[in-house]
Amino acid sequence: MSVNTLTIDHRLVSARQGETVLDAAREAGIAIPTLCYLDGISTVGACRLCLVEVEGQNKLLPACVTVAAEGMVVQTHSDRLQRYRRMIVELLLAEGNHICAVCVSNGHCELQDLAVDLGIDHVELAYQFPDRPVDISHQRLGLDHNRCVLCTRCVRACDELEGVHTWDIAGRGRDSRIVSDLNQPWGEAASCTSCGKCVNACPTGALFYRGSTVGEMQRDRDRIGFIANAQKMRTPGYLE
Structure with missing residues (x-):
């Protein structure tokens, strides 16, 4: 298998054929923020938090779906990128009803972690305060539309x-x-099997186990990747 060498944040990094910039960065210990990405399911490049600057390109590229190429020069944490990421997170916070103090995922929320990492202690945009319902018709699980960021991780995990x-x-x-x-x-x-994969995939408090109290909802997101790898290994010819 051929290997490409690229430069990420002034560091030489190797990437196997077909790997993305995000894959290469993570293997090298370079953190790039994501929200819609989850190991084990397909990538869609929807949240745009993983945008990076690639030398020679006149636009920002999503690291999760950009294939690493030989000689590529990438910047992941420029001032420009940090401004974009802050704006994206502020838009998500302003568009929904994210009240961390009363959320079941308080302290275990990827959106909350992103806001802390970006130094967001207030939102300069006007809050929309949408009127959104909470669906607790399921016997074991619940959906709070107020906290959903439309990352589609639940859609992809379920599918x-x-x-x-x-x-x-x-x-x-x-x-x-x-x-x-x-x-x-x-x-x-009728199609729901109550497996809970969507709950484990959710990055916020939008999907939860009924009965969870404030700060109690934790997720085993590594299980999603484990299940995906197990399914691949069962595919005929995978190990040949």
Whole structure:
């Protein structure tokens, strides 16, 4: 297998054929922020938090879907990129109803961690305060649309790992939302197997186990990657 050598933040980094800039950076211990990316499921480049500067390109590129190439020169934490990332996180916070003090994922939330890492202690944008419901029709699980950031990790985990595609996206723009089984209440979704993969995939407090209290909701996100690798190993010819 051929190996490419590229420069990331003034460091020479090796990447195997087909690996992305994000893969190469993480293997080298270079942290690039992400929200929609999750090991074990497909990448969509939706959140734009992993945007990087590539020498010779006139636009920013998402590291999670940009294939590493020989001689590529990449910057991951320039002032320009940090301003973009701060703006993205502020937009997410202003567009939803993220009240960390009463969230089941307080202290275990990827959006909250991003805000802390970027030094966001206030939001300069006008809050939208949307009127969004909470779906607790499921016997074991719940969905709080107020905390959903539309990363689609639950959609992809349900589709690619469980194979039932209970979740999808409905609506456009600010009216977009996660829906189950053609917009049925979650508890009435006949396709749902109650496996909990979507809950483990969720980066915020949007999906949760019913009965979880403030700060109690923790997720085993490594399990998603473990399941994905186990499924690959069962594929005929994978180890040949």
